[in-house]
Amino acid sequence: MKASQIKFILVSIFYLPIGTQCWAQDQKTTSNEPKTLKVGSTAPHIDAEFCFRKNEVNSLKIEQYNRDTIYVVEFWATWCPPCIAAMPLMEDIQNEFADRGVQLISLSNESREKLDEFLAKEVPGISGKTYLDIAEVYAIACDPDQSVYKEYMAASGNFSIPKIFIIGKDGRVEWIGEHGGLRSTLEEILTGRWDRAGFARKYEVKQDVSLAIRRMSEFRQKHAEDPDVVIAEIDKELAKIGPVDEPLIQILRGFRIQTLVNCGRFDEADRSIREGFTNASGNLEAVGILASILPQLPEIEKIDRKSIVELAVSELENASPTETLSHAMQELNISMESQLKLQEARLYVWAGLVRRAEEAAELARRLAVGTSTESIAEAYFQEVQKIRDNREAGR
Template identity: 30%
Template sequence: MKRFRLLPQAWTRRALLGAASAMLLAGSSAAQAEPTLTVGSKAPSLDIEHYIHEELGKFDPVTDFKEGNVYVVEFWATWCGPCIQSMPHLVELQEKYRDQGVQIVSISDEDLETVEGILDRDYPGKEGVTFKELTSAYTLTVDPDGSSTDDYMRAAQQNGIPAAFLVGKTGLIEWIGHPMRLDDPLEQVLEGTWDREAYKEEMARQQRLEEAMQKINRLAGQGKMDDAIKAIEKVMEEFEGLEDEASVSILEQLEQIKYSLRLDSGDLSDDVVNYFREQLKASKGDPQAIARFSYGLMSSIQQGSDVGALADETIAALKEETESAEAQLQPLMYVLQAQMNASLGRFDEAISAQQKAVEKSEGRQKERMEEGLADLKELADQEKGEEDDTDAPEEGE
């Protein structure tokens, strides 16, 4: 039986800080009050400070929304890996629907210097194409005072980026979601076939889900795993039989949480282990999916769960996928390798992986990776000291 170590929480938080992208950490929090902006609301006017490509003259700055036109108001940041990954898709949509009165307005609330700092860099995976050249297809903007973020993101209680708001021909919010899922709603809004009320019900179901997940998290945090599993099975009943893409995806996520709870409760039955093995197998060739899986498994280990052979299998999958991952994702994948090896007492392998995380990072993220490396070396020295004390002969022997 492998011995899993509960690594100090301070180190695991520090090691992941900055490397864990929105892809992994942008969870939903239960709403504390009703959102003031939702589907069907009038879209707030925009008061944006900087238009990056204004000199190109492709689009006019947007304040109010012209009747008959369709707009996508999208929020992003330079540090957000999924935001960067969404850029080519936004380009594709803008080019496809440019002649149909569609304008994509992408807003960062960072300072202008930060955004301008990436514009001359090559876009990852597109050698010879800079961020500036790529994003010139749509309206890239910077709004440092955060007014647009307040009016949209906070008013709608959207906690993760990238996030897009689809403004229809009458100036109402038709859809809110991840820009990679924008295709069908945008096409249907343009065609006049979009069912806003059905989507509102979908969002209401999502809110009920969030509230239920708060209860489930509370039960799990209290160690009441059986009650938490029963609660999640009750939630799953609401989504069973629904065939829309969002509901199917939610049901899959709920099933994964259910099996994670079983794992956290000490269940290493064939049913549980085979479920996770199938998840790992299905993620092959998708570094982002491997990272999500690994992050979840590492969380279970940090809760004190013995995950058995799944740890070694996950480390092997991470190693296989890391070099082919997007540059922004690689530091996280190396950190996960470091954490999992450390949890198994393999500090040499853990330090090697953390060193690679340092090498693959820049700026503040690099500093955090270096701090994590120093912490890890200290843990390794402590472990060695404990082993030396154990091996030393007692006085009088």
């Protein structure tokens, strides 16, 4: 991976209880790009090469935002399960708010060929309806040169999708977030109850952490041969940010743990993992992020994987989701209990406890029946069975 690209080891957190996002893959952005887009900033123009709308394919250019329209700009991808799961929700929101001057635009940085292939597929659970039919309701566009991505995602320090930006009637960014908060925020904006300045103050902490993650992702690549330098730089970033109630800080701590393991400092890595769970205790998003790091680590004997996983599972089961997270899971028809069991199954596989992994995956599969993640839970159950068979056969 090039230093100028972002591709986190944590490929997806869609399967975790912490929510509904994927890490963006191979984005050609660099950490020295200034933080130019904040809540309250003037929204950048949109220039997308192709836009699928009402059985037509045209370019999409917005150089001047309509003062009578509130724009919802979503960044997504066809490889991102939560993005796909949210498409019917986006369709519902567009239908609900269309008469109130709201326009949804969904942007992928993939090629037109990729989108053509994807949009022709049927929406699961809705016989005869394709994703192209959803494009009848709101604009689905592609941005293969990543120009719009750079102006919005990179400039605001964001690296996970789906990500949504609301642009108000004054042409400024009102809100940045995910699907769970979209409907309620639109309602507040439309009824004059939205506190943009208050949200901007809260969001600034998340943005600072996100930018630090981006910087450290690149720094680790550039200094991969000098782990001590990497660890020292991560420590500086953590000290600079200070104690914050922001779950994404666990990604920085995860970078540190991964580096400690890679350079053989196993005792320190073990302590850092345990301290991380202690610090995150009770916060499901923070615990979930830290737990997601463990299966990315090597299955080494110098770390007591079994006791660490028992700690992780205990913390996952005892932590509480935020109201925002619970609402998001409900909106997207995702079973919280199923996601927890999927995460536990992955942890058990990492610890070598394959039978327990199989039990957790089986329960996750049953809990996911009728939800938007049913096929994902089924696929992982099949994967665990293959792992079991291979290990029993000594492969």
